[in-house]
Amino acid sequence: MSEAPRSEYRGQIHQQQKDLMLHWYERLDESARTGNPPAVSLMISGNCIELLEGFGAVPLYPEVNALQLAIRHQSLDPILAAEELGYAADNCAYVKADIGAMIKGITPAGTPLPTPALVLCNFVGCNTYVKWFEHAAEFQGAPLAMLDVPFLRTAEPRAEDIDYVVRQLHEIVRQLEQITGRRFDMDRFREAVRCSARVEEAWSRIKNLARRTPSPFDAYFDAITLMGPLYVYRGSPEGVAFFELALKEMEEKVARGEGIYDQEKFRVVIEGPPPYPFFRSFRDMFATWKATAVASTYSTVGGLWEFGFRHDPDHPFESLALHMLAHNVTNRNYLQRYEQIRRYVEEWDADGIVIHFVKSCRLFSAGQGDMRDYFTRQLGVPTLYIESDLEDPRYFSEAQIKNRMDAFFEALEHSRSIGTLRRGAAALRHPAAGAGNAPVAGERLKILP
């Protein structure tokens, strides 16, 4: 097989993305040295970055730190340090890397991270967050606040759910005012929500460009690169400028008919987080086959905007609550995830699905066996299931994963050569009555727009 072609997008935004992230680490460094701006720890899932803008605070995302360590092949040491402390083999490795790094004083940028003014556990979907942030607060000697976001049990969040979250947001505002001695700037907050809505509009349009053949970017690997600015700068003018430029560059690529390879051969939907310690090799496994991810669920952890949701500056608190409750993949239920993926296959014109099971992450991975059955048996979409981890390098077996990936794409290629491979809507077989035992997404639940 030939060498994997280079596939990532390099335009102006490539450098800008780096600059933005560097600037973020500079602000964190400044915060560590002077306490100004104050830092607040947040979770990526359905994050409420806009609230922090109202205080001019800088977010500290433990997940981003953990994945940065993994990409730089530095995650194993802190994981082992945490295991020596007593963290079990089956604990989420993000937690272990983060806590281990704290103990050992390892940081992604090499400079110390600030002690957060508040460890704000925006508990969205994953209950590991609760314990993780309790421990982080303990180890850092920082105050802890719980923002309890009920899991989405119904198609739409109920009024009580929204009210419950809004009231907690107000409480957090009061708490942050006390801790930081700063007054919450309502205008700045509203402006941040307005910026977010613009970023979300641009981001959503970028994602929708991947419906084109060829797709101008990879909606998994390239999307992950864009996720940094999306979560750190969403509520700021820098974020708006960045994403509007990104949209322009992508539209130009579409106008030139440019994909990420000289010729796009396969279009897939990827479900699950990536193996960060082997990010490059994993990407190469797709690139070897000139396969583009046209959509991914992982890129919707922080927010799901391609189906229409936007923050609303006229109802800033309520829209934050709605975003946390219903418009991120983490807090949505499984049937909604099925439906999200099904729509990607149909509307983004995919040939198949790749499910990456991540040992660390029960939230993402529990039930993916059934998901595979649902897509292969009921919908007839070729679906590959592979396993490793997003942070712990010990669970990645390169030869085994590559073998499965190659077999999957060989099969797609073979099917195409004999004329049996279908794409997009044509790939979806109508669920046969009584086939299999997986629930039919959308049948019992109304799916959110």
Added chain:
Amino acid sequence: MRLAAGVDVGSTQTKAVIVGDNGGLQMLGRALVDTGANVQRAAENGFIAACQQAGVSPQDVGYVVGTGYGRYKITFGNTQMTEISCHARGAHYLFPATRTVIDMGGQDSKAISVGAEGEVLDFVMNDKCAAGTGRFLANAAEVLGLGLDEIGPLSLEARHPVKITTVCTVFVESDILSYLAQGKKPEDILGGVHLAIARRTISLARRVPIEQAITMTGGVSRNIGMVRALEQVLGTKLEVGPDAHFAGAIGAALFAIEKMGESFESGIWRPADAAHTS
């Protein structure tokens, strides 16, 4: 005649097949050698032996597809394909009615759902674990002091197969030792061992739709005890031919002749180290 080869470098044994095409396809020769520590040499030796059996010169072979875990070590191959594609293709060639392939090899086992043209529709493999593979059987044979080719037939004589609860290749040893200490007969122990692997394999295989006809391939297909145990668990007959363990190499050779197309490429044969091939 256009000649192509498939070389399947497995963890235990290397299989090579030569096919010829002059209007119709013909299997001309095959060879089986132990893989051993030198994977590259095993591939070369297997290929040469198959050429000899076919009565053709290695130089006349126009295209070689390598498969199996050692496929990237084949220095003289044109391309590599996974054993999943090759076993499906090979099984379909041997039994055109094949819709499911159960392949048990030395270090992995897999189930493949196959379409009407031998194309792979879906597959599952055992993960990061030797349970349900030839390795498990080899361990059991070793503990009992028996040869690998003896355990299958002996297991068929089991009257009261023991219950083997572990599927762990390492822990099965202590299970067997404790049954021996209890005075259980080797055939009953082996009956239990074969059933345990069969159950494990079939539970894996049920993740792809198991449809008739079911063809067994891979080295373990030569173990009659395993074939019967799988049939017992499945409640149906398996297609197992005398060439079943060559299925991967046959599939590779079929892909090779197809990929060769009309263009005949001579001089593919470039042994990495000519000295040891003479």
